[in-house]
Amino acid sequence: MKVLIVDDEPLILNGIVKIVNESMPLGMEVRAASSVPEALDVMKAYLPDVTVTDLHMPEKNGFDLIEEARESGLCDRFIILTGYEYFEYARRALRAGVVDYLMKPVDRDEIAELLKRIAEELPIERDSSGYAIHAQRILAYLDKHYMQDLSLEHLAGLMDLHPHYISRLFKKETGENFVNYLNGLRIREAKKLLNHQQHLTVNAIGQRVGFESNHYFSKVFKKFTGVTPGAYREDRT
Numbered sequence: 001m002k003v004l005i006v007d008d009e010p011l012i013l014n015g016i017v018k019i020v021n022e023s024m025p026l027g028m029e030v031r032a033a034s035s036v037p038e039a040l041d042v043m044k045a046y047l048p049d050v051t052v053t054d055l056h057m058p059e060k061n062g063f064d065l066i067e068e069a070r071e072s073g074l075c076d077r078f079i080i081l082t083g084y085e086y087f088e089y090a091r092r093a094l095r096a097g098v099v100d101y102l103m104k105p106v107d108r109d110e111i112a113e114l115l116k117r118i119a120e121e122l123p124i125e126r127d128s129s130g131y132a133i134h135a136q137r138i139l140a141y142l143d144k145h146y147m148q149d150l151s152l153e154h155l156a157g158l159m160d161l162h163p164h165y166i167s168r169l170f171k172k173e174t175g176e177n178f179v180n181y182l183n184g185l186r187i188r189e190a191k192k193l194l195n196h197q198q199h200l201t202v203n204a205i206g207q208r209v210g211f212e213s214n215h216y217f218s219k220v221f222k223k224f225t226g227v228t229p230g231a232y233r234e235d236r237t
Contacts, residue, residue, distance in 0.1 A: 001028045001029070001049045001050070001115070001118065001119045001122060002028070002029045002031070002046060002047070002048045002049050002050075003020060003024070003028060003029065003030045003031070003048060003049065003050055003051075003052065003115065004030075004031050004032070004033060004039060004042060004043065004046065004048035004050075004051045004052070004053075004075070005017050005020065005030065005031070005032045005033070005051075005052045005053075006032075006033045006034075006035075006036070006039045006051060006052065006053040006054060006057075006062070006065065007034065007053070007054040007057075007081065008034050008035055008054065008057040008058060009054075010034065012054075012104070013032055013034060014032075015106075016052065016081070016106055016111075017030055017032050019106055019108050019111065020052075020111065020112075020115065022108075023108050023109075023111070023112035023115075024112070024115060028115065028119070031046055031048070035057060035058075035059070035060070036057060036059070036060035036061070036062075036064055036065045036068070037059075037060070039051070039053070039065055039069075040065070040068060040069065040072075040074065043069055043072075043074035043075055044074060044171075047074060047075070047168060047171065047172055048074075048075050049075075049077060049118070049119075049122060050075070050077040050078070050079060050099065050115070050118050051065070051066075051069065051075045051077070051078050051079070052078075052079040052081060052111075053065055053066070053078060053079070053080065053081065054081050054082065055080055055081070055082040056082065056083075062078075062080060062081075062082075066078050066098070070164070070167070071177070072171065072177050073164075073167030073168050073169075073170055073171040073177050073178065074168075074171060075168075076162075076164030076165075076167070076168065077099050077118060078098045078099060079098060079099050079100050079101075079102060079111075079114065080098050080100070080101045080102065081102050081103075081104055081106065082101075082103065082104065083103070083104040099114070099118060100114055102114075131169065131172075134159065134161060134166075134169060135169055135173045137159060138155060138159060138166065138169065138170075139173070139174075141155070141158070141159075142181075142182065142185060143185070146182060146185045146186055146189065146209065146210055147186070147189075147208060147209050147210040148210065149210070149212075150182060150210075152166055152167055152178055155178075166178070182210075183220050183224070184224060186209040186210050186211065186220075187209075187220060187221055187224045187225065189209045190205050190206065190209045190217070190221060190229065191225070191232065193205045193208065193209070194229060194232055194233045194236070195233075195236055198233075202214070202217075202218075202229045202230050202233070203217075205217075205229065206218075206221075206229070217229065218230075
């Protein structure tokens with residue numbers, strides 16, 4: 001199991017890392033970060049199974065980290081650490097779907113027991129063979145159904161997997177989050193239609209590849225290619 005510890009105070013950060021290293025279950029890896037931007041950078045390569053994060057940090061706080069990490073599929077399990085013993089923080093942490101909420105100073109036995117429980121609860125499908133099979137099934141489904149109204153929740157229901165698991169799978173397998181991968185697939189198909197189906201309008205092509213809004217289609221197309229769909233077609237005629 002891979003653990004990321006995030007705290008902006010070096011003494012506290014080093015102390016928590018030391019506690020986790022000394023009490024962690026066998027086979028656990030630990031990384032550290034001192035800010036939300038640094039944590040997000042570490043996550044992109046490390047993809048932690050659980051992140052232990054302080055709430056109160058400058059510029060961006062622990063809740064910002066949770067939101068951005070989940071949106072990008074970088075981590076879906078969080079333990080909140082804070083020195084502020086107010087119920088409102090605990091309630092907001094629970095709303096954010098964190099695994100647990102711990103007070104500073106960290107109790108060695110408490111965090112050791114918590115990490116052990118998380119390690120035992122990690123889904124069986126994360127073994128390498130199961131992971132590869134799930135990735136293959138999901139990517140094959142998208143290749144055939146990219147033009148439909150798709151979401152992580154829709155795929156999760158079809159594949160009988162958790163949306164967060166699928167989100168992490170996309171990041172690890174493709175280097176992209178789900179939305180970027182799907183949009184990239186749609187834009188590749190749109191370019192083919194713009195090149196070879198001159199009788200179709202730009203709006204019709206956008207709808208055919210899965211964009212209900214012509215404005216959104218143009219916006220995404222320009223993001224991926226640097227030009228609008230109309231300009232792309234004109235350059236090739």
